[in-house]
Amino acid sequence: MTNVAIVYYSSYGSTHAMAQRLAETAAKQGAEVRLRHVRETAPTEAYESQDAWKAHVQEMAGEPVATPEDLEWADVVVMGSPTRYGHVTSQMQGFLDTLGPLWAEGKLADKVYTAFTASQTRHGGQETTLQAFHTTFAHLGGIIVPPGYTDPVKFTDGNPYGVGKVTGASAELDDDDYAVLDHLVTRAITISERLTGGGAAA
Secondary structure (H helix, E strand, O other): OOEEEEEEOOOOOHHHHHHHHHHHHHHHOOOEEEEEEOOOOOOHHHHOOOHHHHHHHHHHOOOOEOOHHHHHHOOEEEEEEEOEOOEOOHHHHHHHHHHHHHHHOOOOOOOEEEEEEEEOOOOOOHHHHHHHHHHHHHHHOOEEOOOOOOOOOHHHHOOOOOEEEEOOOOOOOOHHHHHHHHHHHHHHHHHHHHHOOOOOOO
16 A cells, blocks of 8 residues: 655645545545645734635644654645745745754655646746755655556646646636646556556566
């Protein structure tokens, strides 16, 4: 059984919905899944000033929070963050900065890593956000598994680096979003199984 950690930050709920779909699909593939959100670290006055953000913070109260040990446990790590100025959010970066001790011990290396993101506009920094994740994965010694154009569904979102959702027109996930998310996590699991000898030869 492949251990899959889906670790994400969400402010308004879009990356949360994406993470949920990834978790459901991974479970259907027979994986053991940990779905973990990154703790909100913004000042209370910041998120309480925006109804959607405040509502999501309240929705996530009591849900499991990501820890470095979730990455240590995993064979596959799928990480997600909204874009912030073409980069991951400060909340996600803060979590990544806690990985130092496990990184120093080499306990985050040799795992499959892949990523997803969301932005309000089509050119709102999705590619650079995903590549920022890839830079971190490289420092961890991870095996970066982008989706590329390995399935026709990738020509719907056109993003070979990961999965990106444009929320400006609609924040609701549609069938195309589900298809590319399913492909992302299924591919990551498949490659992990091949690397560990649990799947068909590459």
